Amino acid sequence: MKPRQISVFVENRTGRVAEVTRILGEGGINIRAASLADTHDFGIVRLIVDRVDEALTLLRSKQFTALDTEVVAVEIADEPGSLAKVLAILDQDNVNVEYLYGFTERGAQKAILIFRFENTNQAVEALERNRIQILSGEELGRL
Amino acid sequence: MKNASENRIWNPEFECLPVEAIRELQLKRLQETVRRVEEKVPFYKNRLREAGLNSDRIRSLDDLRRIPFTTKDDLRDHYPYGLLATPLDHVVRIHASSGTTGKPTVVPYSRKDIETWSELVARLLVAGGVTERDIVQIAFGYGLFTGGFGLHYGAEKVGAAVIPISSGNSERQIQIMKDFGTTALVCTPSYALHLGEVRKELGLEVKDLSLKYGLFGGEPWTVKMREQIQSAFSILATDNYGLSEVMGPGVSGECSQQNGMHIFDDHFIAELVNPETCDPAPLGDQGELIITTLTKEAMPVLRYRTRDICRFLPESCLCGRTYMRMSKVLGRTDDMLIIRGVNIYPSQVETALLEVEGIEPHYQLVLRKRGVLDELEVRVEVDEAFFTDEMKKLHWFEEKLVAHLSKRLNLTPRVVLVEPKTIERTVGKARRVIDLRDEKNA
Numbered sequence: 001m002k003p004r005q006i007s008v009f010v011e012n013r014t015g016r017v018a019e020v021t022r023i024l025g026e027g028g029i030n031i032r033a034a035s036l037a038d039t040h041d042f043g044i045v046r047l048i049v050d051r052v053d054e055a056l057t058l059l060r061s062k063q064f065t066a067l068d069t070e071v072v073a074v075e076i077a078d079e080p081g082s083l084a085k086v087l088a089i090l091d092q093d094n095v096n097v098e099y100l101y102g103f104t105e106r107g108a109q110k111a112i113l114i115f116r117f118e119n120t121n122q123a124v125e126a127l128e129r130n131r132i133q134i135l136s137g138e139e140l141g142r143l
Numbered sequence: 144m145k146n147a148s149e150n151r152i153w154n155p156e157f158e159c160l161p162v163e164a165i166r167e168l169q170l171k172r173l174q175e176t177v178r179r180v181e182e183k184v185p186f187y188k189n190r191l192r193e194a195g196l197n198s199d200r201i202r203s204l205d206d207l208r209r210i211p212f213t214t215k216d217d218l219r220d221h222y223p224y225g226l227l228a229t230p231l232d233h234v235v236r237i238h239a240s241s242g243t244t245g246k247p248t249v250v251p252y253s254r255k256d257i258e259t260w261s262e263l264v265a266r267l268l269v270a271g272g273v274t275e276r277d278i279v280q281i282a283f284g285y286g287l288f289t290g291g292f293g294l295h296y297g298a299e300k301v302g303a304a305v306i307p308i309s310s311g312n313s314e315r316q317i318q319i320m321k322d323f324g325t326t327a328l329v330c331t332p333s334y335a336l337h338l339g340e341v342r343k344e345l346g347l348e349v350k351d352l353s354l355k356y357g358l359f360g361g362e363p364w365t366v367k368m369r370e371q372i373q374s375a376f377s378i379l380a381t382d383n384y385g386l387s388e389v390m391g392p393g394v395s396g397e398c399s400q401q402n403g404m405h406i407f408d409d410h411f412i413a414e415l416v417n418p419e420t421c422d423p424a425p426l427g428d429q430g431e432l433i434i435t436t437l438t439k440e441a442m443p444v445l446r447y448r449t450r451d452i453c454r455f456l457p458e459s460c461l462c463g464r465t466y467m468r469m470s471k472v473l474g475r476t477d478d479m480l481i482i483r484g485v486n487i488y489p490s491q492v493e494t495a496l497l498e499v500e501g502i503e504p505h506y507q508l509v510l511r512k513r514g515v516l517d518e519l520e521v522r523v524e525v526d527e528a529f530f531t532d533e534m535k536k537l538h539w540f541e542e543k544l545v546a547h548l549s550k551r552l553n554l555t556p557r558v559v560l561v562e563p564k565t566i567e568r569t570v571g572k573a574r575r576v577i578d579l580r581d582e583k584n585a
Binding site: 005016037041042044063065067069 | 533534537562563564565
């Protein structure tokens, strides 16, 4: 099952992102990765958490607009050139990347990349064909 | 400041009629009008019959109040030509005005109506000091709205030179004002204030322009705004009032006394009523202005509810005109807003939002001043129905909202996406409009 990322709509005023993380923290939700995409008037907070459905319920109960999006999580070696290699593979197959962010995994000497693709299936097929390690939702949650 | 032209009267024979003669003329024209609509307009035929009335029963002006009101909804329900009293062939012009939902209110004119309209606007222009020697710059939008064309035809009738520049492009307005030697400016009061600032920004002095008169309408304005406009351009600034549904500009206009607008009583009967009880408002009290047309051919209206609140000023005027004066508009009895001279109903916004992706978001209108001009902000709550994870899709959606609202409202708003439940709900109903502009009807 593909990993589900949580996206939360926040207005561009102080305290909104902090509020999102506070709610999750109080709910015992563990955030694995976070990114904030911002623009003039609003932002989208994107989170990888350990318990997606609980997190959604919590946020919605506090009047936040949140949804979950299917993303692709890729595990690569934590060394120079790793990211470039993955992107080259995607390029070759004309796979369109909507956005991506990454974080390293201490101890395992690995890095995780979270991708949002225009065409998820096309991307997964290309990555698998090139033997890139793809993580399932469960595996991502367990990190 | 006062010179001879400011005391001129366009049509003294009618504008200075003794009050008794006005009343006689009004009754005669009212009877003719009721007879015509009874015969030619099924809507009025039914309305009158339901009220137990017919034209024979209109024997005095007091009988007017037995006639039921005509409302904006009635006009909307008979869109587009349901209230025509002449064959469509006789119509030579069709104007339209903002409707409460998507559909505009349609106003057709016969050739005689256009002539009447020109005559009325000529009156208000002359009352404001304009003569055939003037060069009149009309910075009202030309189009379906009655402002541009209305003032144009009136100015032409007076014999002035008309510059049909329409609205917008402020720097060019000032350039032309200077180069063409404009002596009279016609636009909304807030636009006049704005042009005053642009003039300063361009480094021009008042003496670099030839302006003498300003005739402003389309939105409420305060005494303070008048003072600011008069000093920004060193002009005599007068107010005028009208509404498309009964004609357009040319229902009433201020003379150089600048103390209330003379209602052209030979062409309209104006009443003031208590908007709740619908009884006549006692003289001196404010009330809702109700207008009956006396000379309209293509689309006469009986007792039209303008939703504008004002007061009558019955004292005689030094100018010699005998028509009743009305105060400036003090407010509305409905929720209509005027933003930069454009009439907007919150329900129009609702309809427009629904048309975009079929969503019914909670929304709120915030009105502010950006400098001297009005700005409309439409705040839209982002709920699960249209939230998307992709930034560019949200942006695109925001842009689509702006484009669609602009089309529907004839005004470009700012759209701000906000979190759910940030828009106040009072007893289950959202507070739809927050008006932060200070200078309202004072």
